Amino acid sequence: MPDQTMSSTFDSAASTFEHQRSLPREVPEAIRAAIWSITGLSGPARVLDIGAGTGRIGRAFVAAGDSYFGVDTSLAMLQEFSIDAVNCTLTQADGNHLPFSDRSFDVVLLMQVLSGVDDWTGILDEARRVVRVGGCVVVGRSSNPEWGVDTQLKKQLKHILEDIHLAPFPTEQSRRQAMALLESLAARHTHAVAASWHVLATPNAFLLRHRTGARFVALPPNIQKQALEKLGAWAESTFGSLDAEFAETRSFEIDVYEF
Ligand SMILES: C[S@@+](CC[C@H](N)C(=O)[O-])C[C@H]1O[C@@H](n2cnc3c(N)ncnc32)[C@H](O)[C@@H]1O
Known part of the structure; x- marks a missing residue:
C-alpha cells in the first residue's frame, strides 16, 4: 500500500533522474558481474536493493533472473521503475525498517544511497540483519576524475553554500563513515572498479x-537560487562557457563487504 506521507527529496527528481544521471547500458551488468566474481556466486541470487530508485541499476539484476526486491522511500522513484518492471518486487519502505526476515538475502545493494542520507547507521543495521551468513552488502557509487568539471563544480558549490548558508554542506561524509563501519564488521572487504566509460561533460549539465x-533541494529556495546563480557565474568565468565540453572518464566503484 503506497504511503503518500513518506515524502522524499527524490520525489521531484524522479521523472528526470534516468535522463540526467544516465549510465551506459553495460554498466549495471558490469556491476552485477563484478559482485558475482568477487563473491563466487554462480547462479541467480536473492537480491535486496535499498534505495532502488528508478531501477537504473536494479533492472540488470532483474534481467539476469535474480529474485530481486527493491525498496525506496520515494514512491515517485518506484513508480518510474514500475513502468517497465516485471518479475520483481518493489516496495515503498524505509531502509531503517525493512519488511524482511533476518538473513533472507544473498546480496544487499546500497547503490548511490549513502552519500545522500544522514540516517545511515539504521540502514546499515538493517542491511546486516537481512543478509545471510556468507552473503554480502555492496556499496556502490560513480566516481569522477579529481580534475573533472563535475568535481570542480561540486567543490565550488560546497564553498558557496558554506559562505551563504553558514553551515557545513555534507556530501561524501556519510558514505565514508558508513564504509568505515562496514569494514570494521565484515569478514572480508573487496574494492573494485566495476566499469569505466567516456563522457563529454559540460558545466550546464551539472547545473x-x-x-x-537530494541534499540541495532540501535547502531553503532562496539559498538554492543564490547558490546556483553564483555557481553559474563562477563556471562561466572558469570554463569560458556553460556549454563548453570536456572529455572525461567516469567509473563505477563498488565495495563488497562479506559477512
Ligand atoms: C541517488 S538515488 C540512487 C537510486 C539507485 N540506487 C541508482 O543508483 O540509480 C538514491 C535513492 O535512495 C533512496 N533513499 C534515500 N534514503 C532512503 C531510505 N532511508 N530508505 C530507502 N530508500 C532511501 C532515495 O529515495 C533515492 O531513490
Missing part, C-alpha cells in the same frame, strides 16, 4: 542535474 540533487 541542471544539481537543481534536483
